[in-house]
Amino acid sequence: MTPTTSIETYINLGLAITSAGGQLIGKLKGVLDLIRPDHGLTDEQINELEQQTIAEAQKRLAERQSMARPTDPAASGQ
Amino acid sequence: MRQAFTRTAAIVALTVAVACASLSVKQQALAAHQTAHSAIVAIDDFERTVCKPNPPPADNTCSAVPRVLTDDQHQRVSAAIVRAYEADIRVGRAIILWQPGQPAPAALPALQAAVQEVETIVHELAPGSARVDELFARAQALVERVRTLILRFAGGGARP
Numbered sequence: 001m002t003p004t005t006s007i008e009t010y011i012n013l014g015l016a017i018t019s020a021g022g023q024l025i026g027k028l029k030g031v032l033d034l035i036r037p038d039h040g041l042t043d044e045q046i047n048e049l050e051q052q053t054i055a056e057a058q059k060r061l062a063e064r065q066s067m068a069r070p071t072d073p074a075a076s077g078q
Numbered sequence: 079m080r081q082a083f084t085r086t087a088a089i090v091a092l093t094v095a096v097a098c099a100s101l102s103v104k105q106q107a108l109a110a111h112q113t114a115h116s117a118i119v120a121i122d123d124f125e126r127t128v129c130k131p132n133p134p135p136a137d138n139t140c141s142a143v144p145r146v147l148t149d150d151q152h153q154r155v156s157a158a159i160v161r162a163y164e165a166d167i168r169v170g171r172a173i174i175l176w177q178p179g180q181p182a183p184a185a186l187p188a189l190q191a192a193v194q195e196v197e198t199i200v201h202e203l204a205p206g207s208a209r210v211d212e213l214f215a216r217a218q219a220l221v222e223r224v225r226t227l228i229l230r231f232a233g234g235g236a237r238p
Contacts, residue, residue: 040101046108047174053115054170060122061163067131067156069138071149 103178110223110230111173114189117220118162121196124216125155128209146209151199158195162220165189169227182231190228193220 041049101109129140129152138156139149147155165188172183197217203210 041105041108043104046104049108049112050170050174053112054167056119057115057163057166057170060119061160061167064122064156064160064163066134067137068153068160070153071138 104173104176107173107176107227107230110227111169114220114223114227115166115170117216117223118159118166118193121213121216121220122159124213125152125159128213146207147203151203154199155196158192158199161192162189162196165192182228186224186228186231190221190224193217193224197221 125147128142129147130142131137131152132139132141138153140147140152165185168185169183169189172185176183197214197220200210200214200217203213205211
């Protein structure tokens with residue numbers, strides 16, 4: 001192994017360790033964001049999410065109501 | 079090494095459990111309701127792919143070939159899904175007003191009855207088709223998620 005190769009090896013190793021360390025810190029930050037005590041929602045945020053759910057349910061309800069109609073025998077020729 | 083990993087995993091699991099337990103009862107009710115709502119949407123969407131409803135105003139009939147659902151079954155499933163959405167909306171409105179210690183939303187039994195009706199109708203379909211099996215699996219998941227929602231109120235509703 002020439003001295004140049006050895007230096008490149010150490011540089012590459014250093015870069016790999018830095019990259020892995022950065023990824024690990026990023027993952028740990030994600031976990032901490034998930035489990036931190038203030039992850040809870042306020043009543044206002046809960047109500048806002050419920051309003052969004054209700055709005056979607058109302059839209060889908062309107063679509064489904066026409067599908068629930070019994071077939072008109074006269075219209076279908078039965 | 080292995081013991082260290084096991085210990086770390088146990089600590090992470092405990093921390094997550096404590097964090098989840100620290101969420102308010104109302105937020106847990108919200109999460110359970112959102113999960114149940116998503117299950118209604120999932121079976122709504124999948125039934126449409128199985129039936130391929132004709133465009134309105136004839137969307138009470140199916141166009142899929144081969145036929146998996148009859149028009150009557152499509153209409154009955156639709157009627158049950160309508161009742162599920164109606165109850166879903168009432169449950170959502172009740173959760174907005176609901177506070178820990180209050181009784182569970184009065185619309186929960188109607189929601190449960192509607193999703194059980196969906197499951198019953200789907201159960202009547204001729205088995206053997208992968209799509210019918212998938213539809214039934216989604217119906218069962220829906221029933222289970224509504225049951226979880228009801229248990230959320232039964233288990234935590236009485237305590238602040």
